[in-house]
Amino acid sequence: METLSLVYYSPTGTTQKIVREIGQNTGLKLIAENNLAENNFNLQTETSNNSLTIIGLPVYGGRLPLAALENLKKLKSNQSPVVIVVVYGNRDFDDALLELKQITSDCGFKVVAGAVFIGEHSYSTDEKPVAKDRPDAKDLETCKNFAKKITSKLKRNKNLNKLSEVVIPGNFPYKERNQLPVTLYPETNNAICNQCGTCVDVCPTNAITIEDTVITNGELCTWCCACVKYCPHEARIFSNSTINTIQNRLYQNFSTRKEPVFFM
Numbered sequence: 498m499e500t501l502s503l504v505y506y507s508p509t510g511t512t513q514k515i516v517r518e519i520g521q522n523t524g525l526k527l528i529a530e531n532n533l534a535e536n537n538f539n540l541q542t543e544t545s546n547n548s549l550t551i552i553g554l555p556v557y558g559g560r561l562p563l564a565a566l567e568n569l570k571k572l573k574s575n576q577s578p579v580v581i582v583v584v585y586g587n588r589d590f591d592d593a594l595l596e597l598k599q600i601t602s603d604c605g606f607k608v609v610a611g612a613v614f615i616g617e618h619s620y621s622t623d624e625k626p627v628a629k630d631r632p633d634a635k636d637l638e639t640c641k642n643f644a645k646k647i648t649s650k651l652k653r654n655k656n657l658n659k660l661s662e663v664v665i666p667g668n669f670p671y672k673e674r675n676q677l678p679v680t681l682y683p684e685t686n687n688a689i690c691n692q693c694g695t696c697v698d699v700c701p702t703n704a705i706t707i708e709d710t711v712i713t714n715g716e717l718c719t720w721c722c723a724c725v726k727y728c729p730h731e732a733r734i735f736s737n738s739t740i741n742t743i744q745n746r747l748y749q750n751f752s753t754r755k756e757p758v759f760f761m
């Protein structure tokens with residue numbers, strides 16, 4: 498194994514951080530990094546058996562984010578090895594890693610390892626923190642350990658065809674996707690907003706435009722909270738009774754720290 502490609506979807510940056518940390522610690526030469534949210538998604542068709550791909554996505558409602566799937570399914574491989582990772586906000590990952598295994602296998606990859614990691618929940622706030630500031634130093638150390646396990650497995654098994662299937666937890670049919678109300682999305686405090694455009698740049702679904710004020714298309718908003726977390730002036734606010742109920746439930750029931758798990 499010589500080279501490495503990274504593929505991820507990561508509106509609030511936790512999945513990107515974890516995938517990069519795992520990748521860096523494999524010691525392989527990074528040749529491509531693909532963000533599934535990009536319009537000009539750079540289709541990466543590395544099929545060499547000498548190249549490892551690491552694919553990471555966050556968990557949305559126990560599944561993979563729908564907005565990432567169109568680009569994800571464009572990947573094509575001829576049985577080259579892939580490591581699959583999902584990052585969840587300390588509630589549960591349900592069927593998301595199994596879904597990622599199925600999709601990457603359908604794309605032609607050979608799954609050699611999987612892992613679930615924890616990232617700060619998109620709906621975490623200072624008042625109701627859920628997995629706040631994760632991945633933290635301990636998680637990044639775990640990324641290193643995972644990378645070591647991957648490289649030693651690949652060294653031990655030169656013939657990937659002989660590898661036994663990696664068993665991933667989850668159920669099929671998968672959990673039903675949650676329907677988000679299109680009338681609810683983050684709002685802008687126009688008294689603070691200086692129309693800097695950061696929210697437009699970070700929105701993975703192009704739901705935001707700036708005309709006289711910041712306009713949000715509720716049909717396109719996936720509630721990812723990137724605009725809220727990255728607005729440099731705290732002018733994007735996501736506060737309504739539905740999201741507040743979700744935040745209370747997460748804070749009350751899912752505040753106890755969970756740890757990453759590997760599937761080799």
Ligand SMILES: Cc1cc2nc3c(=O)[nH]c(=O)nc-3n(C[C@H](O)[C@H](O)[C@H](O)COP(=O)(O)O)c2cc1C
Nearest residue numbers: 508509510511512555558559586588589616618619
């Ligand atoms: C719409 C939505 C649904 C989510 N559903 C779940 C979930 O089912 N379980 C969970 O533990 N975290 C859930 N999360 C939290 C994210 O998985 C978590 O914050 C992750 O770290 C976000 O990844 P990112 O920083 O790469 O965007 C959800 C977040 C969003 C925005």
Ligand code: SF4
Nearest residue numbers: 690692693694696728
């Ligand atoms: S990032 Fe914040 S300040 Fe900048 S345009 Fe968007 S809402 Fe306004």
Ligand code: SF4
Nearest residue numbers: 700718719721722724
């Ligand atoms: S508008 Fe919606 S989809 Fe776009 S960044 Fe904000 S929360 Fe995410």
